[in-house]
Amino acid sequence: APEPSVQLGGVHDGQVTLDGLTELVIQRILIGDDVAASKYFSGKPVDDPVREQQILTSVRASAGRLGIDLDATAAFFQAQIDASKVVQRGLLADWAAHPDKAPTSGPDLNVIREKLDALTTQLLAELVRVDHLRQSGLRCDIALVVANATGAARHHLDPLHRRALRTGSAATC
Numbered sequence: 001a002p003e004p005s006v007q008l009g010g011v012h013d014g015q016v017t018l019d020g021l022t023e024l025v026i027q028r029i030l031i032g033d034d035v036a037a038s039k040y041f042s043g044k045p046v047d048d049p050v051r052e053q054q055i056l057t058s059v060r061a062s063a064g065r066l067g068i069d070l071d072a073t074a075a076f077f078q079a080q081i082d083a084s085k086v087v088q089r090g091l092l093a094d095w096a097a098h099p100d101k102a103p104t105s106g107p108d109l110n111v112i113r114e115k116l117d118a119l120t121t122q123l124l125a126e127l128v129r130v131d132h133l134r135q136s137g138l139r140c141d142i143a144l145v146v147a148n149a150t151g152a153a154r155h156h157l158d159p160l161h162r163r164a165l166r167t168g169s170a171a172t173c
């Protein structure tokens, strides 16, 4: 007879959702607005390949310590960087075309990067927590659709930020 209540191997994670991860992904996307404002004033390019490499090298090292896959972790953070660039390019184009909509002050990029680094630590902890779900195929896809829909609604995301959320979700499952 089957023993339906007992599952070995850590497979009973049916209650795990991607809501916590998605909340952090959205928080990172929203910080993209601050990055865009800072670059609107500094004139610095959206792309900073050196900073990107620093992030990716650092998260690979963290993944090794945390016991999660290095390539999957780097791919996840590359998607978050790409999402930030979607926001930055969208806002900078909008502000160039409509200077009246542009911000009147821009935050310090170093302060913003400290916030992004803090989010990286939180995101890594969530990646550990949802590691098994991330590898579950269709179950992960479904959890992601649910988390993104509820997250986008909760934060009243506009089309640009919804597009960024899709970009940031590219390597989640």
Ligand SMILES: O=C(O)C(=O)C[C@]1(C(=O)O)C=C[C@@H](O)C=C1
Binding pocket: 035, 046, 047, 048, 049, 051, 052, 055, 080, 081, 082, 084, 085, 109, 113, 116
């Ligand atoms: O730190 C920056 O300059 C950003 O624009 C943020 C960010 C990121 O998402 O972490 C995005 C694009 C850059 O290529 C580097 C990093």
